[in-house]
Amino acid sequence: MTAVIDRPAAVLPSRPLPDRRPPLARLVGLEIRKSLSTRSGIALAGAAAVLPAGAVALMMALNDTPPNAATMLALLGTLVSMLLIAVGVLSTAGEWTHGTVQTTFLAVPRRGRVLAAKYVGAALLGAAISAVVVGSTFAVAAIGADFSWTGAGAAAVATVAAGAALTVVGAGIGAAIGNAPAALTGTYLVLLVGMTVLNGAKPTWGKHVDPLAAMFDLVEGDATGRPIAVLAGWLVVSAIAGIAVTRRREIS
Amino acid sequence: MITVTGLTKRYADNTVVDDVSFALEPGTVTGFLGPNGAGKTTTMRMITGLVAPTAGEARIGGRRWVDLPNPAAVAGTLLDAGAVHPGRTGRTHLAILAATIGVPTRRVDELLDLVGLDDAGRRRIGGYSLGMRQRLGIAAALLADPPVLILDEPANGLDPEGIRWMRELLRERADRGGTVLLSSHLLGEVEHTVDRLVVIGAGKVVADGPIGALLAGDGMRVRAVDAGALAGSLRGAGLTVSVEGPALTVAGATAEQVGRIAAAGGHVLTDLRPADRGLEDLFFQLTA
DSSP, rough: OOOOGGSSOOOOOSSSSOSOOOOOHHHHHHHHHHHSSSSSHHHHHHHHHHHHHHHHHHHHHOOOOOHHHHHHHHHHHHHHHHHHHHHHHHHHHHHHHHHHHHHHHHHOHHHHHHHHHHHHHHHHHHHHHHHHHHHHHHHHHHHHSSSSOOHHHHHHHHHHHHHHHHHHHHHHHHHOOOOHHHHHHHIIIIIIIIIIHHHHHHHHHHHHOOOHHHHHHHHHHOOSSSHHHHHHHHHHHHHHHHHHHHHHHOOO | EEEEEEEEEEEETEEEEEEEEEOOOEEEEEEOOOTTTTTTTHHHHHTTSSSSOSSSEEEETTTTTGGGGSSHOOOOOOOEOOOOTTTTTTTHHHHHHHHTTOTTHHHHHHHHHHTOOTTTGBGGGGGOHHHHHHHHHHHHHHTTOOOOEEEETTTTTHHHHHHHHHHHHHHHHTTTTTTTEEEEHHHHHHHHHHEEEEETTEEEEEEEEHHHHHHSSEEEEEEEETTHHHHHHHHHHEEEEEEEEEEEEEEEOOOOHHHHHHHHHTTTTEEEEOOOHHHHHHHHHHHH
């Protein structure tokens, strides 16, 4: 350690900072940086972006009749969204699990502001990863012959938007539960088990509740209004729940 | 600079912090002492906005923590050195915090060098020892060179060289007009470092004042070659003497009084000093 006497003897603070809040844009950028600053975060984002290209190549190789762009994106986009939900959960609940929420809220005590930055950051990250999925899917599919591009443009837009929305849903759930393993386990139980049971027992209800099915329908082009309402409902409820719980939760 | 007024925290029917008030001025290092469970950490977390008080308030430079636009520029904190992501490097942890506060990245390298983590900064925090995490936490607290430091057990995990370095660092900050509030269980270290004490027991402040005044005893402690004869002379002069092992405690007497009585009786003294209490004695007396 260097000797303290080497330091200048200026009165504190020796280099005053402006007395203003960090801009929201800076906080958003830092939230994205936090998500990608650990090996787990990079692995998750990387897997979400890269694996679909391999899956497309496999599908093209195994099928005699290549599916069309919209169906392929619907399938891959929905699968990737399950990873994007985890990216969202870790951006919020991960901070509680590792205790870094203390550092975050000491530096930015207005918790609503922090969560707004996390939600925007999650949306941008989800959109970026989904855009890579779209690009890599189309790139691999274009190599094959007889690929139908019908509805590709709309499917691409829907994939990016729904991917962004589901990443924010994950962030809201993570903020509300505040524990990464519990949030992930609970979310996947509901989405993979609960929704499967609901779709089997009451398909009509399932169509209005299941967010992954809603994404599939939206990207494939089967419906627009209903899936958007389902995804918006999940986004609004999870985001509000995340903010409401986080503002009250003590960091002891 | 730090003003705490009637701070109270109640959970159901358990009051863990009970009407705590104190005011800390610039240029001082204050030790915040208390046994485990006394309410020190809860008090510090209420000051820093992590826990909402049931009653009362705390202000830093006249403002509540939540009203500070950029709190780390005003008060650096080290409340839990373990509250770091093990997957990040030390440098990344500091760089993210520096970017949040608005401090240039070169400050990160300056502080890593200051706390002796310049080589370890590029390694993942998961591989750090307790002392290394503590030093990383100190670096984080110093990022904006803030006028206030709030530290919970800052010497935890530090070796003797690190503890001495910490003591010099805190004194230097107080000499530059800074305000330091630190809690610690290392009473010996606190005694050498702080100007004043706030002692908390069962959620209440039981002592608050300059350390010299709190530890000052009444009278003199004296040792002599023939303690028994000296005791007789002192009692003969009307003084109250108590025997504590080989030492005599003379209540209400000055060094001159004891010295004159000893000289008149031909007693050979081997030690004569004020009968101050040790911090440990004060601590146990106040928090029993």
